Amino acid sequence: MADKAFVTPNVLKWARESARMSLETAAAKINVSPDKLNEWENGEAQPTIRQAETLAKAYKRPFALFFLPEVPRDFLPLQDFRRQSAKELGTGSVFIIREIQQKQAWISDVNESNQEEPLAFVGRFTIKSNPQTVAKDILSVLEINPAHYSSDKPIKEWIDKAEAKGIFISRTSFIHSRLKLDSEEMQGFAIADRFAPFVFINSEDWDAPQLFTLVHELAHIWIAASGISSDIEPQLHDINKLDPIELFCNEVAANALMPAEIVSHLENPIFESSVNIFKSAKKLGVSSFALLVRAFNMNIINQPVYTKLKKQADADFKAYLIKEAEKKAKQKEKTGGPNPYLLRLNKNSRLFTQIVLDAFRGGRIAPTEASNLLNTQVNNFPKLEACIYS
Template sequence: MADKAFITPIVLKWARESARMSVETAAAKVNVPAIRLVEWESGRSQPTIKQAQTLAKAYKRPFAIFFLPDIPRDFQPLQDFRRSDSKPLSTGSVFIIREIQQKHAWISETNRENGETKFPFVGRFSIKYNPADVAQDILNTLNISPGKYLGVNAIKEWIDKAEAKGIFISRTSFINAYLTLDSEELQGFAIADHYAPFVFINSDDWNAPQLFTLVHELAHLWIAETGISADIEPTIQKLDKLHPIELFCIEVAANALMPSYLFQNLGGDIYKSASQVFNVAKTFGVSSFAVLVRGLNLGIISFDQYRSLKNAADAEFKAFLIKEAEKKAKQKESVGGPSYYLLQIQKNSRLFTQTVLDAFRGGNLEPTQASSLLNVKINHFHNLEAQLYK
C-alpha cells in the first residue's frame, strides 16, 4: 500500500483554487474521481505521497507547502485594469503572473541589498500630465526615434533598449506544452518597482499589437501604476468601460509610437488607400487599425473615411495574416521551431537571465535557486548562455 501524505486539507484546497483550477480538472491530473479530491480537501481521506507531489506540480507550488499548518501568505494580486466584462483570469494567466512575481521579488530584493540606485523614470509622471509629454520622455529615456521601422524588427529594438535601461521584459504565450495564454484575456502587465521594473507581454498575437502592449506597459512604469491590462490598442468604442489609467496609457503609447508631429507632417495623403495605410503602419511598427484611429483622433480623416478604410484594411490584414502563417509554416518545415532555450530567455527576460547567470557564476546564488528562477536545469545553463551571446 502506498504511503499516505498527511497534508493540511485547507492548504490543498487553497492551492487548487489559487491556480484557478476546477475540482474536475485537478482530479484528472491524478486520475481519480472528483469526489476523491473533495475528500482530500475536506480531510476525510488523504492522497498518496505521489498523488500529492503530482498536484503540487500541477498547481505550481512546492510540495512542502501542503504540510504547513495553515494557508501561507501569497503574492498580492496585481490590480486589474481590464474592463469589468473581461474574461476571468484562467490558470495560465495566474501562473505567468505568479512566475513573474517570483522573479521580480528576487531581483528587487537583490538590488536593494546591493544598494543599487532607484530607477528615476519609475513614477516620474502621473495621469495628471499630458500623455504626449510622458511619451516623449519614454522616447528620450530609451533613445528611440519612431516611424523608422520599415524592414526593421520594431519590437526587438524597443525590448533591447528598454532592457539596456534596466527594465526586465518577459515575453511569452505559453506556460508549458499543454497550457497557453489567451491574448483576449491578458495582453500584458507591469510591476512598477523603483528597483526592479518588470513588464510582461503576451506574445499570443502578431508583432504590432505586442509592440503597442509593450509601450503601454512602459507607460504604467512611468506613472508607477502596477497592474494587468487587456484591450490595449487604440479604440473608438467602449471607452466608457476602460479604466482611466488604461485610457491614459493607451494615449501615451499612441503618442510614443505615432507622434502627432510626424502624422501632421505626413498629412492626409497616407489615407488615400488601405494599402497606403498598411505601408505607413509597417513604418511605425503598428497595425493599420492603430494608424486609422490615430488619424481620426488627430482630425486628419473623417469618421466616414475611417469606416471605409477600416473595412478595406480588415480585408487586407486577413490576407496578410494568411501569407504570414504560410511563411512561418515553411520556415518551421525547413529549420524547425525556435530553440527551447531561446524561448526560455524570452520568457525569463534576457536581462533577467543574464543577471541570474552572473550571480550563479559569481557564487552569489545557490544552484537550486538559479535553476528555479530560470526554469532550466543547471547542467543546461550552457545552452542558455549560447543563445544569449548569439
C-alpha cells in the first residue's frame, strides 16, 4: 500500500483555492473524484505522497508547505485597479503574479543587501502631478525620443532602455503550453519597489497595445502605485468607470508615446485616411485607435471625423491581423516556432536572467536556487544565456 502523506487539511484547501482551481479541475490532475479530494481537504482521508506531490506541482507550491500546522502568510495581493466588472483573475493570472512577486522579492533583497542606491524615479510624482510632466520625466530618465526610434520595433527600445535603468520587464502570454494568460483578465501589472521595480506585460496582444501597457505600468512606478491593470488603451467612453489612477497612467502613457508637439505637427492629410493614420501610428509604436483618441482629445479632429476614421481603422486592423496570422503560420512552418529559451528569457526579464546567471557563476547562489529562479535546468543555462545576446 502506498505511503500516506499526512497533510494539513486546511492548508491543502487553501493551496487549491489560492491557485483559483475548482475541486473538479484539481481532482482531474491526479485522477481522483472531486469527492475524494474534498475528503482530503476535510481531514477525512489522506492522499498518497505521490498524489500530494502532484498537487503541489499543480498548485505551484512547495511540497513541504502542505505539512505546515496552519495556513502560511502568502505574498500580499496586488491592488486591483481594474473595472469592477472585470473578469475574475484565473489560475494563469494568479500564477504569473505570484511568480513575478517571488522574483521581485529576491532581487529587491539582493540589491538592498548589496547597499545599492534606491532608484530616485520610483515614487517621484503623485496622482496629483501633471501627466505631461510625468511623461517628460519618463522620457528623460529612459533617454527616449518618440520622434526618432532607432528601429521599427519601438517596444524593444523601451524595454532595453527601461532595463538599463534597473526596471525589470517581464513579458509572456502563458504559464505553460496548456495554461494561457487571458488579456481580458489582465494586461499588465507593476510592482513599484525602489530597489527592484518590476513590470509585467501580457504579450497575448500585438506590439502596439503591449507598448502602451508598458508605458502605462511605468507611470505606475513613477507614482509608486503597485497594482494590476486592464482596459489600458485610452477611450472616449466609460471613463467614469475607470479607477482614477488608471486614467492618470493612461494620460501619462499617451503623452509619453504621442507627445503633443509630435501629434500637432502631423500633416492634415494623415487624418483624412485610415491608411495614413496606421502608418503614422506604426512609426510611434501605437495603435491607430490610440492615435485617433489622442488627436480627438487634442481637438485636432472632431467627433464625426473620429467616428468615421475609427470605423475604417477597425476594418483595416482586422485585415492586418489576418495577414499577420498568415505570416506567423508560414514562419512557424519554416522555423518550427519561436525559440523556447527566448520565450523563457522574456518571461524572466533579460535583466533578471543576467543577474541570476552572474550570481550563479560567481558562486553566490546555489544551482538549485538559480534553477528555480529562472525555471530552467542548470545544464540548459548556456542556451538561455545565448538568447540574451541574440
